[in-house]
Amino acid sequence: MKPIRVAIVGCGRISDLHEIGYHGRQDAIIAAVCDTNKSRAQHQARSWGVEKVYTDYQQVLDDQEIDVVELLTPHHLHCSMTVQAAQAGKHISVQKPMALSAAEADEMIFSANKAGVLLRVYETMVYYSPVVKAREMIDAGEIGSVRAVRMHINTGSGTSWEVPLSAWAWRFNEKLCGGGPLVFDHGHHLFSAGYYLGGPVERVYAWIEHTPVREAAGLVNIDAPAMIMFQYKAPHCFGQLDIEYTPKMHIDSLYYCDDDRIEVIGEKGIIFINRYTAKTVDLPPLMVFKDGKTTSIPVDGEEWHDSFTATTIDFIEKLKTGGQPRLDGPTGKAVLQFSLAALQSAATGREVRPDDVK
Structure with missing residues (x-):
């Protein structure tokens, strides 16, 4: 079976902990990284053995081989980037907090439901x-x-x-x-x-x-x-x-x-x-x-990193089985409120x- 192909969007310090949940897996791999800072993206790509390096989010969305985006970006970008990903048919894992307002959360949930993709809030x-x-x-x-x-x-x-x-x-x-x-x-x-x-x-x-x-x-x-x-x-x-x-x-x-x-x-x-x-x-x-x-x-x-591994593993399993993560869109919105x-x-x-x- 073809592995789930993930793009890590945002290669800041926390991305190191997001990466560890994919170690040694055959069913889900990091296929691309994206960061507006090219040298930072290239550094993480080398560290993780990833071939594709993007500096423009639209490049990720245009990549037909990418199934999932993990959004590790500043909070004010979560809503717009989630909506764009849903429209491109990508499943979405967005860092906590999911948005700046409940209205933004509603927009994200609506977009994911309309596109038939999975939306979960990454909170460990x-x-x-x-x-x-x-x-x-x-x-x-x-x-x-x-x-x-x-x-x-x-x-x-x-x-x-x-x-x-x-x-x-x-x-x-x-x-x-x-x-x-x-x-x-x-x-x-x-x-x-x-x-x-x-x-x-x-x-x-x-x-x-x-x-x-x-x-x-x-x-x-x-x-x-x-x-x-x-x-x-x-x-x-x-x-x-x-x-x-x-x-x-x-x-x-x-x-x-x-x-x-x-x-x-x-x-x-x-x-x-x-x-x-x-x-x-x-x-x-x-x-x-x-x-x-x-x-x-x-x-x-x-340890803290153990919770990141568990969070990633659960998301992979839900993508494979069609189940709902603990912090799906509506639950993430409730915590945000x-x-x-x-x-x-x-x-x-x-x-x-x-x-x-x-």
Whole structure:
């Protein structure tokens, strides 16, 4: 059978982690790379053993051998590039967040449905093995009905994973990013996990402060500290997400120094997810408190890159079987509305319902 042929569009730092899920596969291969920076595209092509190098997205869309585009581009380009890909008959994997507005998400979903192609949002936390196992435990009733989901992010320093300025400077421009680098960008991992673990959200109330920081790009505003509270549509179930900017804190990480942790409190017990991109607390990645004792739950794949591999593998399988990924278009839109509700609440000082976000 002919392999699925994928084009990686956007060869920035994160593309290295997207590539690893294709290692050794015969059923899906990276057939082309595309980046407006030719030298960057050529470098990744050499590293990955890819022959086709494009600098114009239209060249990718015109290539009849390409079945799938993975869009690793700035957020403001996601909608237009997704619509173009759908019109060209390509399946689409678009980096989180899928768009800048719910209206853009609707346009992307409509275009994919009309063309009969698969659209999924590439977000890794819902494929991270401790989170996946936690969801399985919830579904099995191991902690009873969920009463709260508590999530946490704080930044740090100490990584040797170099990210060039060009890869992140645009994230401080809200017209390009859609929101700040911590709440809207990295925070999307937690919004996705919160939705995955607790279900649809009824209402959100948030406070987001901004901390001025001098970076190589100049004086920028970091969207932290922040506190986001929400109520699930499920009865008697609430959640919170706190975000802190703590660059003086040394954090052990192979990648970004972000301390991400989650607690899921049920009627009968508590699930603890103790790490994601970085390692802080000296505890197992996944634990459960139940029947008066705390137990470590064994999981495979506790590093951040493992979640990228799992995300890619699932997309390949769904392309082959016709199934739906965890973050299909409608689910991706719901998570987007959840995150945008937090931004709107902080801006207006009022409660916002995600379903009302346009």
